[in-house]
Amino acid sequence: MHPPSYAEFIEAGARAEAQRRQPLRVLLIFLAVFFSLQYAWEMSRGSWLERLIIDQLTVRPAAWVIDWLWPAFQVHAESHRLVAAAGRLNILNGCEGMETLFLLAAAFIAYPFAWRTRLLGLGAGTLLVFVLNQARIIVLWHAFLHHRDWFGVLHGTVLPVLLVAGCLIFFLLFLRRTP
Template sequence: MVASPRGADGADFPALHGLSQGYRAAEPAARPPRAPRPLRDTLAFLLAFGALHAAWTWARGSALERWVIDDCTVRTGAWLVKLSWPQAGAQAAGSRIAAPGGGINILSGCEGTEVLFLLWAALLAFPMPAARRALGMVLATGLVFGLNQARILVLFHALRADRASFDLLHGLIAPVVMIALSGLFFMLWIAPAQATPRAPAPRP
């Protein structure tokens, strides 16, 4: 039992402990994401891609480039070749996957950075929360790396089987597939940001 307070004249005041059940503090409405602005976003994309490409060009011959090509790309590629075709005798040798009967050179541009920079630039330019952008860039890095390693593996096998198919895969099919799958990832990643947020339901 809750006693009602009394005033100076002895009159009862209504108890206030139940008022919170009928009234609730108004909650701030969720701020909708910024709508895309095609011209500005396109300019941001071009600037981001240009900056990334220029930075990578400046890093030519550096320890960073050797780490990306020799350590990450070539060593992983040689391991995949040995895993799928032990008899080939593939070995990592600097920027080359060497093997008796022919190997492949991984030159600048063959490590997948151009496709990665396109995807990074698109994620940087499109309006989305910073945490989602950062996670998207991490996942994009893993995606492009995996696609490029698969490309190198297929090219190694194609080189040993048919030089004409190697040239077609290297010059046309593999780049188109990598760009298409990267574009699909981007469209799926930005889909939640493009969805119209629901207005909060009114509360009594």
């Protein structure tokens, strides 16, 4: 046997790249990663990790932003609640944006990016999910105080769809910019 020629080496690389981009393979990896992350998050219910993510990384920043933008509300965080004289809003498991983050993480892990590109996408995507989810909580706070009849549809349908759509647009723009 002779060592592969440069052309054979390039052709083998192209075949490997084409194999990595097989849609079924990408889909299966996406589903496995998403459901694994979702399962692990579900298993963390009631743990220090859930309290850290919900109480410290979701509720506290939301309370701070609301209080900074509208000090008249005098909002503060109490565990998993936004609390003010006008009312209390519970932020529970499912309201912290983790499912959306898991969808985005699964997409970046499943798609055949270079690892450095994946890490960049995951980092920027995590920041995006955090910012979008904080905006979502602020909108829900205002709906809770001023338009309670809107709260259910905003909480259950409109804002989660907008959150996922924002992440999808981010991923598609990332795909477009990545060679």
